[in-house]
Amino acid sequence: MSNSKYNKYPYKYFETNHTFQYLFWSTENLNIKMEIAIMLNVKSFVKATVKERVRIFKENELSKQQAAYKDFMIKSNEKYNLSSDDIECLANILTSDEDHFDDLKRLETLQTLTIGEKYDLIENAQKLYYDNLPKYISWENEKTNFNCIYNDINFICSLKHNDTYFSLLRLNHTYKLPYLKEKFIGGECQICLEKFLEMSFVSKLRCKHSFHQKCLKIWLLEKESCPSCRSRVIKNMRFESFYNESIKDDGIVELSIILYTEATRLKC
Numbered sequence: 001m002s003n004s005k006y007n008k009y010p011y012k013y014f015e016t017n018h019t020f021q022y023l024f025w026s027t028e029n030l031n032i033k034m035e036i037a038i039m040l041n042v043k044s045f046v047k048a049t050v051k052e053r054v055r056i057f058k059e060n061e062l063s064k065q066q067a068a069y070k071d072f073m074i075k076s077n078e079k080y081n082l083s084s085d086d087i088e089c090l091a092n093i094l095t096s097d098e099d100h101f102d103d104l105k106r107l108e109t110l111q112t113l114t115i116g117e118k119y120d121l122i123e124n125a126q127k128l129y130y131d132n133l134p135k136y137i138s139w140e141n142e143k144t145n146f147n148c149i150y151n152d153i154n155f156i157c158s159l160k161h162n163d164t165y166f167s168l169l170r171l172n173h174t175y176k177l178p179y180l181k182e183k184f185i186g187g188e189c190q191i192c193l194e195k196f197l198e199m200s201f202v203s204k205l206r207c208k209h210s211f212h213q214k215c216l217k218i219w220l221l222e223k224e225s226c227p228s229c230r231s232r233v234i235k236n237m238r239f240e241s242f243y244n245e246s247i248k249d250d251g252i253v254e255l256s257i258i259l260y261t262e263a264t265r266l267k268c
């Protein structure tokens with residue numbers, strides 16, 4: 001632990017890379033230059049590590065979601081009799097941001113179901129997935145002590161990840177459902193005021209208000225609440241990270257990174 005090595009230099013407390021770069025070019029002292037270079041490296045390493053971790057985390061959750069939908073459909077297939085290709089395809093359609101209305105029409109075994117059966121199957125698969133999301137804050141500590149070299153600097157890194165995004169999503173999720181008159185409040189999208197088509201996908205919020213998937217997507221670029229009743233909608237995952245570093249005598253940088261993922265907060 002030779003943290004003191006850093007503390008004698010005031011630039012330790014400057015935050016931006018820009019400031020580091022300025023000091024780098026303006027100093028004549030080679031030792032200081034070396035230390036600034038290490039610090040820039042630490043910052044880049046932390047940034048790259050966190051970005052990769054978030055990417056993998058999101059990707060894992062998407063495959064878990066697809067697996068959960070497939071699992072549900074396979075388990076209830078005595079009733080529905082879908083082909084395995086259609087189950088696979090439907091699980092992909094349901095986890096996609098896009099409408100895929102035409103793809104849905106191409107699923108042959110799905111077309112043998114009544115619209116009510118389609119609705120129930122699709123709703124229940126999603127309900128089960130959301131109900132099984134973690135109830136409380138979850139800490140993951142997967143990547144303890146991984147060694148790596150980044151721009152010629154040796155790092156030992158431990159990463160602790162705290163996630164509240166999915167526990168909030170559990171309470172505040174959006175369903176992707178085929179439109180069926182009896183199951184919805186109102187027959188038109190309150191954003192574009194057009195009528196819903198039977199069996200087109202709509203997004204149904206927790207408050208039971210529904211919109212075209214595309215219309216809601218555009219609305220949520222700006223807002224974080226239901227266009228009809230203003231109740232909160234969870235949309236994006238945001239992340240934040242902090243780190244501590246120390247340099248060991250053999251020049252290896254020891255880092256501990258704490259990463260938080262959570263839902264975007266309502267600004268009001």
Ligand SMILES: [Zn+2]
Nearest residue numbers: 189192212215
């Ligand atoms: Zn619309």
Ligand SMILES: [Zn+2]
Nearest residue numbers: 207209226229
């Ligand atoms: Zn609403």
